[in-house]
Amino acid sequence: MKIRFLAQTLVAGLIALSASAQTVTVMGSTALGPIVKKAADDYMKLHPGVQIAVSGGGSMTGLNQVTSGGCNIGISDVFATPEQDKTGIKNFNIVVQPFTLIAHPGVGVKSLNAQQAEQVFTGKVTNWKEVGGKDQKIVRVIRPESSGTRAVQKKEILHGQEFSKDVLIQDSTGAVVTAVATTPGAVSFVELEHLEKNKARVAGIAYNGVECSNEGVKSGKYPIFSFGHAYTNPAKLTDPKVKQAVDGFLAFILTPAFQQDVVLKAGYLPVAYVKSLKTQL
Amino acid sequence: MNDSPESSLVAPALLLELPAADRLAPAPPEFRQSRFHRLADRWSHLVFLACSLLVVALIGGILFFLAARGLAAFLPLTGNTGRTLSFAEVFLSTDWAPSSDHFGILPFLGGSLAVTGLALLLAAPTGILTGVFIAKLAPSWMRSLMRQVMDLLVGIPSVVYGIFGLTIILPLVSHSFLKDAPASGFAISAMILSVMIVPTIVSLATDAFEGLPLSLDEGSQALGSSRWQAIWHVLIPAARPRLLTACVLGLGRAIGEAMAVQMVIGNNPQWIALMREFTDRAPFLRALFTPAATLTTELVQELPNTPTGSPWNNVLFAMGLLLYLLTMVLILATRRFGRNEVA
């Protein structure tokens, strides 16, 4: 009797395994995940026939999967690699993410110019007094190698040079903020929303005299930001129903209503704020 | 293994010896059965055999797929997007900076060995002594209590161990030793790991001591030695091969643990460079709390964020392959110990 039950469960399981429902699958960036998940929930309410499954896995997982046809939309904090671009995948910039320098409140520096910021992180400058602050050793807190934030920082702040070896690596933005708040002399680079949430614990550092703000990015005065991307692979979108749902969903994310209501609330900026599109990062 | 299934389940698949089997001879032919039952009897063993062969196939399959992806780093395959690496620059270099084209995995191998070594240093003596205690000294109520404690310790999910380290041990250490600087690193990972592997060692050590012939015990007591002398000079040496096995299997469990360690170790692949910078004035304590990384933590951390076919991604799979091969070596090592014991 028990064995028959087991056999039935197994057969039922195998049948279910082979029959897969029609859904739009989204994979990729864990940072963008929440906002895309929210968009999916809203979109499914408006279009009850459509199913959108959002799973994380990391930016490159999203790109790898969309390239190979493993998912319909790949979301990513970074641009696709040249090899991935060759497969004909299509990029949609869905949000703008501003970044800011932060430091322990006691370092005595309010602003760094581009050269100073670069030297702080490459290790040419090791003490805050060399850039106009207190006599205090600089503690660089950065994200791990695979992080999108680190890639932005390397390109925008270090202009492609290597980070100093003497760094404290923290594996999430939350841990970075905590480390900066508790370590005298610490400096780091985070998404603007994390500075705003932690104004009491860490100090923002202006870049070239301009403080990071939504307005600053919008007006073009503040230069450090990146895009959140959604990639699709037209060659693999053969089912017209799925294609329609994918197009509809991406259009929904880019509607002014969603961009204003949700994107702003989640700490990102609407794509429309940034008129001149950067080509990389 | 004369005791209850309870103890054998702590590390069910790890126990190496089973009682001499009561295996069955085929049924005598003079009893006549229906055709169906005779046919079923003749062919059914193939079904059971297929299940066993599936396990063998899985072992081979895992090896095949990991090798296919891991060794791709060293071969000029069409699926690769970057350059082909040499074995030396991967396995003999401490420089891990994939975005600058350096792929040395020694920091992770070193990290894994350091963390598991420290964990074993804590878990092996305490685990073996607890095994002796359960098998030879504890009153029966304590014995069953300890069994339950070990069952619970082995059952606690690794993420829960991780969150305990993250929310309780890390702040405590940071507050009491490090002037509130963020804590992480080897010492804390090893502490948590040692609690995670101790049940394996205790369970196997208990079995080892219970499996010793009583005459050993009685003999040394008849000679007038105290209980502890008997344990130290007679029982522990006699059980040594199986105690070694216990430690090796504990080591295997520790080296493969990913999530709990990832949550507390700090995930810094540059830990060797970092330590080099402060060895001149470094107190040992600070080295123990340096954020580091291991083979498993690096996989959890970076695999999702690397493009398929890139040297970076391939090297991560090679690290997975290395872990798998290490497991196999450890299992084969326990076989060696077993053979020595028989000899």
Place this chain on the structure above:
Amino acid sequence: MRAIATLRSPSRAKHVDKFMRGVLWVIALGFILVLAVFVGAILHQGWPVLRLDFLTRMPETLEAGGGIKPQIFNSIYLVLLSLGLSLPIGLGAGVYMAEYAGKGRTLNFFRLCIETLAATPSIVLALFGMIVFVQTLGWSFSIRSGALTLALLNIPVITRVTEVSLMSVPRELKEASYGLGATKLQTILKVALPYAATGILTGLVLTAGRAFGESAILVFTAGTNTSAIFPDFRLTVPGETLSVHLWYVTSDGTLPDAREIAAGTAAVMILVLLILNLSVRFLDRAIRRRTR
């Protein structure tokens, strides 16, 4: 024997003996204390969060106040699916090893394989599942990828438990069955397996507990998101479980109440573990009553 040499100073030996007994007690009590502090701290942290509300709400993606309803469902669903997949295979392999494999090289080889699979780190199984199910078969992060990979974790344990339980079936019982003219298959199915059932069931409960707590495998195969529908029985949707959720909210940390959610989830997991362990003890007692 070296022990004889130490007999020269019996009083010192006595003191050492007493001292070392004390040390052993302290170590053993130390482990009990560790467990108590551990469970106590996790429950203490999680208790304020553990309201019915927390268990029955959908998770939030951006704001505070989300629950863990779909994660609870996914945990149970994945454990049951993976057990359903691994039980027939584990039982079959266990029966083969206990009853058919004989005593020679074949058995040794199969044992070696089972031990190797059992000792394989879950992160390695995760890589395998990711390559085969997620990438090669293109199943993406889904319940089916997760369940199949999780089954790999269960198979060696179930095989082992089946083998051990079958070995403990008294020989007389099997001989009696033969005496009545039963075939070997009939003896196994109708006499040996029913006798071993409670032992196997105990093993199953513990396997379920292990699968329930597994996270590394599922992060790479079932994903870190849940379906928006509840309950969603489809096998193609991502299926974040409680343990993955616990890891994900802590390490990603974008939710404002990540700490509370992690604490609550950990407490739920500890409670489930305690319940599973109690039921194992109950089963175990049932076994002993029967064997007496």
